[in-house]
Amino acid sequence: MIRILLVDDHKIFTEGISSLLQKEPDLTVIGQCQNAHQVKETLKTIPVDLVILDINLGNESGLEICKYITDTYPTIRVLAMSMYDDESFITRMLKNGADGYLLKNTGGTELIKAIGTIAQGEKYYSSEITNIIMQSLNRQKKQEKSIYQLRFTRREKEVLELIAKGKTTKEIASILSISEKTVETHRSNLLSKFDVKNVVSLLKAALEYGYVK
């Protein structure tokens, strides 16, 4: 019998998965948690074999929970689920101890298969995940600068956020207490990094890639 703990801040999701897994004779859902605190309390009191961990890209808490579980309870397996197929996110999750990663567009059959595989101590990566990681390796070799690999400095991020708020160079300079010329430099570097030619396109690109909200 594999004892499973479900973790997701969307209650309806854990309830749905729970309902789905209850049909499996050798699986039992022993708890559902909505946040990190609940997870810690639950693990202290109930023995668990496998945690199904849903992660939202928005906050980093999913990564932290994963790290906490695998650090504190090395025997517990973690299956990460997310709707995000972002390569860096997947790899970070796996580096933090997840034994498998499923996208939410996979079916219940694959979920159960993944649970079985992981519970036996093996890793489980769906073909989708494998492809994403392989593709990103290829990208890194060839493309040199994929937008996802872009790194922004502290100042660039600050300037970008203020631009996204519709602030002008003068206003940004005032807010950050630096010269307008310096702001222009940062803005110019941002345009260059995003490979766009004006702030409108910059904003669109930044929104698209999730660098600002």
Added chain:
Amino acid sequence: MIRILLVDDHKIFTEGISSLLQKEPDLTVIGQCQNAHQVKETLKTIPVDLVILDINLGNESGLEICKYITDTYPTIRVLAMSMYDDESFITRMLKNGADGYLLKNTGGTELIKAIGTIAQGEKYYSSEITNIIMQSLNRQKKQEKSIYQLRFTRREKEVLELIAKGKTTKEIASILSISEKTVETHRSNLLSKFDVKNVVSLLKAALEYGYVK
């Protein structure tokens, strides 16, 4: 018996909900769709009372599907579900014909309650949703000119879309075969209507209120 169609591009989600709803005697899930095409095909062949529609903010397809369903099959009720509590998104969804809107952090009990309510022809809004909408109404009252009442002319829409694509005045003038001065006039009118002072804020406002994608 309420015949329900589940729509979500995350298969695991529809399967979970389906499993959850199967326990209800007077509900039956007659299908699960992952995209708009499947929805259209399914509705052509199978009678449906209620569609549970999950929307991802990323693409606008959720809104379009909702509109399609309520336009084509006026008797079918639509319950929208999303993880996004963005006010403009909720209102747009309701304007496109949704009979209810649930956040994904609600539980299965409320889901079933919502289904029952909507199936009887009533609207269902959770207290969370009600609060969000009420708050935005208060905001709008104070602001005097609600953005939703704004009307844009044909040309203004065209110019707005091109601005949103990052085109400059010169480029827009060329594309629309009009003078740069005319484009400036339209842009100026747009800034005025949106009550913003530069194109970055214009783009943000237009995105926020759904005037461009």
Added chain:
DNA sequence: TTAAAACTAAGGGTAAACCCTGAGTTTTAA
């Protein structure tokens, strides 16, 4: 400790955006 990266800032431009006023032409709807 030393080199790289980041932050800072300036000169000196051009291009684009922004603002205001005024005004003729065309389209739309009462």
Added chain:
DNA sequence: TTAAAACTCAGGGTTTACCCTTAGTTTTAA
């Protein structure tokens, strides 16, 4: 048909964005 709305365009100005180069200072990481 007639007024309102929309579309068109211009003059003439200010402000902001954009581009390129150069360069000193500070922070970070090997």
